[in-house]
Structure formats: C-alpha cells, structure tokens
Amino acid sequence: MRTEVRIERYADQGRCVAHIDGRVVFVRFALPGELVRIELDEPCDRDDRFWTGEVVEVLEPSDDRVEPAWPLAGPLSQGGGVGGADLVHVSLPGQLTWKAVTVSEQMNRLGHVDVAVPIERMPGDEESGGLNWRTRIEMIADEQGKPSMRRRGTHVRVPIDTMPLATRTLLDVAEREQVWDGGFEPGAQIRLSVPEPRNIAAHETQRDNFAVLIDGVLNAGSQLLDEQVTINGTVFNYKVDANGFWQIHRQAPIALATHVINLVNGELDGNIAPVIWDLYSGSGLFTLPLATLTGERTRMLSVEGARVAVKNAQRNLRAMNLSDVDARAGDVSKTLERVPAHLSRPDAVVLDPPRAGARAKVCRQIAEAGARVVVYIACDPTSLARDTATLIAEGYTLKNIRAFDIYPMTHHVETVALFTR
Numbered sequence: 001m002r003t004e005v006r007i008e009r010y011a012d013q014g015r016c017v018a019h020i021d022g023r024v025v026f027v028r029f030a031l032p033g034e035l036v037r038i039e040l041d042e043p044c045d046r047d048d049r050f051w052t053g054e055v056v057e058v059l060e061p062s063d064d065r066v067e068p069a070w071p072l073a074g075p076l077s078q079g080g081g082v083g084g085a086d087l088v089h090v091s092l093p094g095q096l097t098w099k100a101v102t103v104s105e106q107m108n109r110l111g112h113v114d115v116a117v118p119i120e121r122m123p124g125d126e127e128s129g130g131l132n133w134r135t136r137i138e139m140i141a142d143e144q145g146k147p148s149m150r151r152r153g154t155h156v157r158v159p160i161d162t163m164p165l166a167t168r169t170l171l172d173v174a175e176r177e178q179v180w181d182g183g184f185e186p187g188a189q190i191r192l193s194v195p196e197p198r199n200i201a202a203h204e205t206q207r208d209n210f211a212v213l214i215d216g217v218l219n220a221g222s223q224l225l226d227e228q229v230t231i232n233g234t235v236f237n238y239k240v241d242a243n244g245f246w247q248i249h250r251q252a253p254i255a256l257a258t259h260v261i262n263l264v265n266g267e268l269d270g271n272i273a274p275v276i277w278d279l280y281s282g283s284g285l286f287t288l289p290l291a292t293l294t295g296e297r298t299r300m301l302s303v304e305g306a307r308v309a310v311k312n313a314q315r316n317l318r319a320m321n322l323s324d325v326d327a328r329a330g331d332v333s334k335t336l337e338r339v340p341a342h343l344s345r346p347d348a349v350v351l352d353p354p355r356a357g358a359r360a361k362v363c364r365q366i367a368e369a370g371a372r373v374v375v376y377i378a379c380d381p382t383s384l385a386r387d388t389a390t391l392i393a394e395g396y397t398l399k400n401i402r403a404f405d406i407y408p409m410t411h412h413v414e415t416v417a418l419f420t421r
C-alpha cells in the first residue's frame, strides 16, 4: 500500500517516524520535515502497534537529502535494497546531525542526563565522501558462486563487483585475488579482512597481510594479521586473528585508543602504580597502550570472551615484555567474581562491550570494586544510556562524552563516556 506522509523526527535503526491515522510508522530513507510517498511493508494489519515502510518518492526534500553515492544500498524503488548504508540518502553533515540528535535523545530518555554530544568525523572521510573506510567486509556467494548481497524483503541475491565502503587497499586485494570473479560454493560466506597500511615500506614487503575467509576458513592470505596503531607518538603492533574482532574503520583504532588513553591519564593524576581493568578487551587494542602509557608501574587485568583473541592479546603483550597484565579468557561478569587480590581494587576501568552493553550486573560489579574512573566505549547509544542510568545510581557522574563517526553512511556511531565518582 502506498500513501503520503509528513516525516516528523529521527527514530532508531536509520529510520524516521511519521504517523498514519494516529499509528506510528517507521520509515526508511526519510529525513525529518520531508513530505514523502511511502510503500508500507506487508503485512500491515489493523491490530499492529506500528507499521514500517520505505520512501518511494520525495515530494518536499530536506536540505540534508543527497543522491545516494552507492545506489545499490539506497531505496528499493531506485534499484537499491542491499543494506549496509542506511543513511546513504543523507549528506555527510546531515549524518552527523542525525547521530548527534539520536545519541543525545537516548542519553536523555534512558540515561536521564541532559547532554549535547557532537559527532566527530574521522580523518579522510570528508575527502572520500564517507566511502572507502571498511577494512573488513562480508558477502554471500550467489547461485553462480559470485559475491553478492541480499535484496531486502526478497530472496534475490544481487551480484556485486565492488564495495564502495571498503578501503582502497581492500579493493586492491579483492581485485588481485580475483574475489569478484567468484567460483565460491553457492551460499558460502565470504569475508575479507585487510589491515590498513600505516607504513608504506612495510606494506610493500607485506603482500600477504590480508585474509579471504570462506565460511570462516582461510582461503587466501594469512590467518594472523598485523595491525599497527600509533598512539601519542608510540607505535603499537598487534597480531589479530582474521576471524576475530578488530575495529572496522581504518582510523578507528587510532582515534579510540588515543582518546581512551588521554581520558585515563587525565584522571589518574600522576598515579605511578595504578590498577586498571580493560574489560571486553579483544586482542588488546586498549590493553597495550594502557599498560605502557599510563603509570610507570601500572598493573592490569584484561578480560575477553573469545579465546583466540586472548591468545593474541597475550602474544601482543609478550612482544612488548609487558608482564604486569593478567589477560584472562572468560565471561566478564563471571571473571569479576574471582579477581586476584592485588588486582581487585581498580583505580580505572575501561570497558568496550558488544552491542547489548555491559548490563546492570557488570556495572554494579565495577562500582563494588571501588573504581573511581570508568571509561565506557559504546557502539550502541541505547545500551550506553541504559548502563549510564545504572552507573549514576551507583554514585557516578558523567564527566565527559564524545562520539566518533566510525561508521559513515550508516546510523551506527561510537560513543565514549567518562564517569567518575
């Protein structure tokens, strides 16, 4: 069913809100203030609490509207529908406004704090129009064995021969490894991971620093990738599993780790022997700089659920002779129930949980351990806002909050919040 609506405001998941006869409709590819014709998703029953739909025609456009730079990810009615870039119809400044409003709204609604959270763009993104930032991409092989993406609301797989959000280095590797030519098992998951070269000389001798994984199994390149991150002038080298977690935007590891270190150092106030926890620590992106760039005799506990990532974190720590870090594999909440005495009273806690957030139990465990400083890195502002309410109830104050646009063209945003008590 098609109908005309006036778009009111931003909602979640890259959608906006409109109303039809008092009923909420979540609309894809819309912008506040616009008058648009939408196609409602079927089924839309009288008893539904809300409906969803997508813009098919823009009658009165917003100033923030642009032609999609990647039409395949745009609206279905314009031949798009493959997902992966739900703000592709929004100008780059408009994307920052969208994210700033949604983060502030969530912090207000669920965290009960009134803060403006401007969003900071990553270096290079303006020049590349919000494209060419992903160091990791995933696709599915279609019936002909070619890389493809599924068109929303259908079983149709659209073959693709490029990925505009991928870095130029990744696209070069894909070309060289003839990934776009196909030859994969239909239905297979194809994942490419290509570290961003930070050092041109090293890059030339590191032609195998990439991975093509098919259904999680290495098909070409290396299982163990070399990532390099420079933080406040110090170079850190990381071994990372090609299947494991690593920040996707080519600039995110630098921007996030630098900000985290600066926040922690700003709060430790010259403490030369602090105890620091790094929770949800992955391969040690924050652990290594926290262990070396804070106090002279910093002692640390890091906790990560993925065993392979912990093995790599331990390898990364050994390579830097960092013996004062107890890098543990396990669930964060369970591990925090049995922390060795010398690490049990942290001065600062850094946590970077998955999308669902740390949840109330972990926030309370952090508070009970007596941490004065908490640095929370969040990929979902809704979870951050919920956990903010718990931390505030535990006596913390939100002292600083910044957000980073490490997912251009999508509604996703990374927020870093500093709490003190």
Ligand SMILES: C[S@@+](CC[C@H](N)C(=O)[O-])C[C@H]1O[C@@H](n2cnc3c(N)ncnc32)[C@H](O)[C@@H]1O
Pocket (backbone or CB within 6 Å): 245, 246, 247, 280, 281, 282, 283, 284, 285, 286, 303, 304, 305, 306, 309, 330, 331, 332, 333, 352, 353, 354, 379
């Ligand atoms: C957003 S990533 C952050 C990793 C790391 N800080 C980084 O930036 O590279 C979240 C990590 O939490 C881990 N994780 C998820 N749930 C967990 C849990 N309940 N206990 C421990 N680790 C968990 C995941 O395996 C993942 O590595």
